[in-house]
Amino acid sequence: MPRFFIDAPLAAGMPVELPDNVVRHVQVLRLQVDDAITLFNGQGGEYRAGLLEIGKKRATAQIVEHVPVEAEAPYHVTLAQGIAGGDKMDWLIEKAVELGVAAIQPIAAERSVTRLDGERAVKRVAHWQAIVEAACEQCGRNRVPAVLPILSLNEWLRGAATDCHWRVLLSPRADVGFDSLPMHAPQDRGALLFGPEGGLTDNEEMAARKAGFTGIRLGRRVLRTETAGIAVLAALAARWGGW
Numbered sequence: 001m002p003r004f005f006i007d008a009p010l011a012a013g014m015p016v017e018l019p020d021n022v023v024r025h026v027q028v029l030r031l032q033v034d035d036a037i038t039l040f041n042g043q044g045g046e047y048r049a050g051l052l053e054i055g056k057k058r059a060t061a062q063i064v065e066h067v068p069v070e071a072e073a074p075y076h077v078t079l080a081q082g083i084a085g086g087d088k089m090d091w092l093i094e095k096a097v098e099l100g101v102a103a104i105q106p107i108a109a110e111r112s113v114t115r116l117d118g119e120r121a122v123k124r125v126a127h128w129q130a131i132v133e134a135a136c137e138q139c140g141r142n143r144v145p146a147v148l149p150i151l152s153l154n155e156w157l158r159g160a161a162t163d164c165h166w167r168v169l170l171s172p173r174a175d176v177g178f179d180s181l182p183m184h185a186p187q188d189r190g191a192l193l194f195g196p197e198g199g200l201t202d203n204e205e206m207a208a209r210k211a212g213f214t215g216i217r218l219g220r221r222v223l224r225t226e227t228a229g230i231a232v233l234a235a236l237a238a239r240w241g242g243w
Contacts, residue, residue, distance in 0.1 A: 023054075037050070044143065045142055048064045049062060075190070075236070076102045081096075082196030084114070085113035111195065164189050164191035166188060169213040171215045181216065181239070
C-alpha cells in the first residue's frame with residue numbers, strides 16, 4: 001500500500017487535501033479513486049485512507065482509521081556526521097533513516113569538502129529533510145527524524161551534544177574496538193560522531209574527547225565516511241535489538 005508523509009494534523013474520519021508533492025506521486029503511481037493509501041504525519045502511528053478525488057493538480061483522501069503501529073528502534077541515537085561531499089551525504093542520510101537513527105546533526109568539520117552557509121545551508125537542510133521523509137515512506141517508519149541545522153563541531157559540542165548521555169566517536173586512532181560498547185541498549189539518548197572524508201582533525205578529536213566522547217575503532221580497515229556510519233548503525237541494530 002502506498003505510504004505518504006503529510007506535515008499536517010490527521011484524524012480518523014476527516015477528509016484530507018493532499019499536498020502537491022503527494023499529488024504528483026499519486027499521479028506517477030497511476031492511483032485511482034477508491035484506491036487505498038496510508039498517511040502519516042510523524043506524530044505516531046499511521047492512518048488508513050482511500051482516495052476520494054484525483055484531478056490534474058489536486059487530490060483528496062478520506063481517512064478511515066488510525067493504526068497505532070511503530071517501527072522504531074528500542075534506543076535513541078543522533079548521527080552527528082561531518083558533511084560529506086557530492087551525493088554521499090544524501091545516500092548516508094537515507095540509509096541512516098532506514099537503520100533507525102533518531103536525528104541527524106550535520107557537522108561543518110574542518111575537513112568537510114562541501115562548505116555551506118546562509119541560504120545555501122538552509123536549502124540543503126530542507127533537501128536532506130525531504131530525503132528523510134521519503135525514506136520513512138519507503139521503510140515504514142511513522143516517526144520522522146529531524147535534520148538539525150548545520151553546526152561546527154565546537155558549536156554542537158557546547159550545545160545539543162550535552163543532551164546525549166552516551167557519546168561515541170569513531171576514530172581509526174582509538175584504543176578500543178566496537179566490542180567495548182554495552183551489550184544491551186542504553187535507555188538514555190546517545191550520539192555517534194563521524195568525521196567527513198579525511199576524518200576529524202586531531203584538534204576536533206581532542207575537543208570531542210574533552211566533551212565526554214569515547215573513541216572506538218572498527219577493526220584493522222579504515223572505512224570511508226559513507227560506509228562507517230552505516231556499518232555502525234547496522235551493527236548496533238544487531239547488538240541492541242534494532243532488527
